[in-house]
Amino acid sequence: MCIPAVKAMRDRFPDARITWLVEGPVGELLAFQTFIDEVIQFPRRRLQDGLKAGSLLNVAREMKRFLAHLRKDHYDCIVDFHGIIKSALISLCARGDRKIGFDAIHAKEKSHIFYGECVRGTDRRMHKVDKNMLVARYLGAGNARPETMLQAPDSVYRYIENFFRNTGIRSPVFAINPFSSKGTGFKRWPIERYAQLAGRVKDYMGAQILILWGPGEKEEAERLKAMAGENAFLACPTNIPQLYALLENVDMYIGGDTGVMHLASAAKIPVVAIFGPTDAAVNAPYGFNNIIVRKELSCSPCKKKDCRDRTCIASISVEDVFEAVKSMSDNAG
Secondary structure (H helix, E strand, O other), X not given: OOHHHHHHHHHHOXXXXXXXXXXXXXXXXXXXXXOOOEEEEEOHHHHHHHHHOOOHHHHHHHXXXXXXXXXXXXXEEEEOOOOOHHHHHHHHHOEEEEEEEEOOOOOOOOHHHHOOEEXXXXXXXXXXXXXXXXXXXXXXXXXXXXXXXOOOOHHHHHHHHHHHHHHOOOOOEEEEEOOOOOOOXXXXXXXXXXXXXXXXXXXXXXXXXXXXXXXXXXXXXXXHHHHHOOOEEEOOOOOHHHHHHHHXXXXXXXXXXXXXXXXXXXXXXXXXXEOOOOOHHHHOOOOOOEEEEOOOOOOOOOOOOOOOOOHHXXXXXXXXXXXXXXXXXXXXX
């Protein structure tokens, strides 16, 4: 959710060189964006593998390589959008004249004490896109949030086109993502309800269902496909650029509060987002082309990952989500 702010900074400083330090596979997609000059990947997986293997020497070597890459340039300005202690400490390691982050309103884990300049916040429940735009405006960008269409190379689009052609999938296609990242299963709507929803969508709208999946999720995705029945398909294996291209080719996205939800929103397709404990005011897909399905409960939003009741997500019925899908489809039509 930093992309609009970074694009606004590029518009404000068209001749600047912008380097983005990223953790995770989203860096594969960022590397293709023309408003970013360089992507530096934090080697989390290799560090974790070294620690699991008990090889502290390999961990030290990996960190040395990463820090050498990070410190090869001297930056005029270093911005920490993440606002946690890890990102603040990495910012300290980088060489730069100005180090900017959020003040105590938005920074977590006391990370604000490590910045030379703090951008003031006013509302802890501000949407993350709007929060990040505060930094761009602090640096002189305009008030308007820039429209940004992400890019991927032609080879990526050919891969997705071949998948659709070879499987015989035809529009309308509704993508369903029943999964969430590791350690966030408390956010997931039951997979059996996704299967029931798929049946309703197929019967009422004549849509074909495309089930998205990632590493470690294929077996459960196949189970959902079997429950959903005819006209339900598994998506092809994808990296992040390929997933973005795939989402550009579907008619609607349905899923929980995940990074894939935001990728679907970035692809400018209608999104039906199912929210349980997480705060929709902060984390919802940005813009107007979406419908949030959630229950107003006194205990929600919350951060209790060990909640046994999970009433916030369990009380969302198939009918609740289907009505949102139907409304979104009617609006899109």
